[in-house]
Amino acid sequence: MVEKHKFLVYRNSGNGKSHYDKFEFPVSKGMSILDALFYIQDYFDSTLAFRYACRGAICGSCGMTIDKVPLLACRTQVSTVKIAKKPINLPEFKFGDHPDWDPDTEILVEPLPNMTVLKDLVVDMKPFWKFYREIEPFFERELNDIAPESTQSPSQMKKIERLVYCILCGLCWACPVSNKNPKYLGPAQLAKAERFISDSRISNEKQRSILSRVLKDDAVPACEKFFVCNRICPKGVMPGTAIKDIRDKNISER
Ligand code: SF4
Ligand code: FES
Numbered sequence: 331m332v333e334k335h336k337f338l339v340y341r342n343s344g345n346g347k348s349h350y351d352k353f354e355f356p357v358s359k360g361m362s363i364l365d366a367l368f369y370i371q372d373y374f375d376s377t378l379a380f381r382y383a384c385r386g387a388i389c390g391s392c393g394m395t396i397d398k399v400p401l402l403a404c405r406t407q408v409s410t411v412k413i414a415k416k417p418i419n420l421p422e423f424k425f426g427d428h429p430d431w432d433p434d435t436e437i438l439v440e441p442l443p444n445m446t447v448l449k450d451l452v453v454d455m456k457p458f459w460k461f462y463r464e465i466e467p468f469f470e471r472e473l474n475d476i477a478p479e480s481t482q483s484p485s486q487m488k489k490i491e492r493l494v495y496c497i498l499c500g501l502c503w504a505c506p507v508s509n510k511n512p513k514y515l516g517p518a519q520l521a522k523a524e525r526f527i528s529d530s531r532i533s534n535e536k537q538r539s540i541l542s543r544v545l546k547d548d549a550v551p552a553c554e555k556f557f558v559c560n561r562i563c564p565k566g567v568m569p570g571t572a573i574k575d576i577r578d579k580n581i582s583e584r
Contacts (some may be wrong), residue, residue: 333409336437363406364380365401379450390499400442412434420562444503462519465540470532470536486530488526493572496521501563502558505556507554507556511552519549544576550577
């Protein structure tokens with residue numbers, strides 16, 4: 331028998347006013363939250379706005395808040411939302427009043443926190459990309475590095491492997507520091523900075539340049555060690571640990 335599920339979806343046409351729409355429909359086996367949003371578009375309301383691209387947890391486009399947890403919609407199954415283990419001690423994410431949400435029977439779908447809503451589940455990622463560019467996330471090869479490829483040993487690769495997995499989904503911006511300080515560079519950006527600082531192929535000059543940015547007040551020193559980012563990240567990047575590593579490195583080099 332095909333089971334019906336209820337959804338409560340945040341709506342906002344970008345004019346500052348928001349409300350929640352309820353939908354109820356049959357859910358087939360293996361249906362993801364992203365599939366459910368397509369179903370809503372196809373059968374109930376074609377104006378529902380949300381982002382996606384790969385549908386395979388790679389592009390990082392479909393980040394949203396599901397039952398008060400920032401998640402990738404394409405990787406979250408409808409049938410497991412209510413039974414999945416949730417990250418502990420998350421901040422309270424509020425997007426507007428939804429006094430009639432029944433957490434036992436309704437799946438609540440909201441945008442990512444700490445970003446401006448453009449429409450429904452689509453948030454403005456411009457600040458995220460602006461801060462991302464500030465950490466200079468690209469290689470500059472050393473002048474004496476003349477090989478066609480810059481090689482690394484397995485142990486050198488191991489140092490940055492976890493950090494390379496970041497898909498820039500923005501889920502970690504659910505950080506309480508990002509909430510109160512719009513100038514805070516952000517967990518993903520700092521994890522990316524550590525990814526380049528620790529890369530054996532990067533020049534000292536480039537390393538110093540990235541460090542000079544991330545050691546400013548609104549970057550590494552602003553992190554209050556909530557580690558919400560570590561608990562939320564869908565790729566195991568552990569940005570909070572990367573921030574700690576930058577801090578430790580800086581202290582030991584003084
Ligand atoms: S660190 Fe994790 S949560 Fe943050 S943007 Fe990268 S993949 Fe997403
Ligand atoms: S659609 Fe690409 S990560 Fe979900």
